[in-house]
Amino acid sequence: MLKIAKLTDYGTLVMTTLARAPSSVLNAQELAARSHVAAPTVAKLLKLLVKGGLVESTRGAHGGYRLARSADEITVAEVVSALEGPIAITACALHGGGCTIEGSCTSRSNWRLIDDAVRQALSAVTLAEMAAPQAAPVARIKPAVSLRSMSQAAD
Amino acid sequence: MLKIAKLTDYGTLVMTTLARAPSSVLNAQELAARSHVAAPTVAKLLKLLVKGGLVESTRGAHGGYRLARSADEITVAEVVSALEGPIAITACALHGGGCTIEGSCTSRSNWRLIDDAVRQALSAVTLAEMAAPQAAPVARIKPAVSLRSMSQAAD
């Protein structure tokens, strides 16, 4: 179904929760309460997010987490990347090796284009926008493609 | 990693193979040989593709498969949908129920937008284009979004 992992979904929830308390330091438990995600899961998520450089942590008593950057500067693509690794629709979009049919694979470069389009779609939305009540106007993300009109070569 | 299933990847391979022989009827074995995908897997894929209405089958001796429509009229999105079900990035984008945090979930509608953008990206590429040697110019898929520039409401 081309869907992101459930954890990633939760991750954005936690991130938006964080985004709504810009100057506060919230601990994992508090975050869990506000985001309605199970506490252990939140803890796990936070670790990944810290490792990804999206969240900063303060250790010790009264420690907690806060966004590493302004919610305006963090895109959904970054969150997804931090939690699921590099965004790549096809398996061999990255490593290039291991494909037994590499030679006969003329579609690869075209997949790369699609891949790119998806990445752009995710990069287009910031945390601040996700955190917004939902005022996002429908026209926000562009149709993305007309492309058919500019086809040419093989026909 | 937001990646499509490997089967789907193979599926597009098979479809492009089919696209290169517009007026022929190829059986599963022949398709496997040309696409370099394991025969049983090809058979399985074909079943899904037939069910999805993308491929037509002819039974009996000298039977086989051919595209239900012109390669120009079949998009990658259709292939993905046929093999993986409706395209939905988030789990609850479809059923809407089962989410325990539905009430506090302000991000849902925004996810829908991203979802839509992805779908459009996949709809933008046809089988014919995937089958093409790879002449696809890089500009084929539009940047998809500038969106930031057209935001207005909350800012």
Next chain:
DNA sequence: GGATACCGGACCGGAATGGTGCGGATTATA
């Protein structure tokens, strides 16, 4: 009627995912 080839299931092993727990390190507070 026999051979070819699709059709629709069931089936199984392996991998990945979601979720949990524990010992350790770090810092604030008393």
Next chain:
DNA sequence: TATAATCCGCACCATTCCGGTCCGGTATCC
């Protein structure tokens, strides 16, 4: 300094999903 709070890193388990295989049945051509 001692204690409590909190993050950190890892290992672990159960479940689900995915990729792949097989078989009996049916339709069509020779």
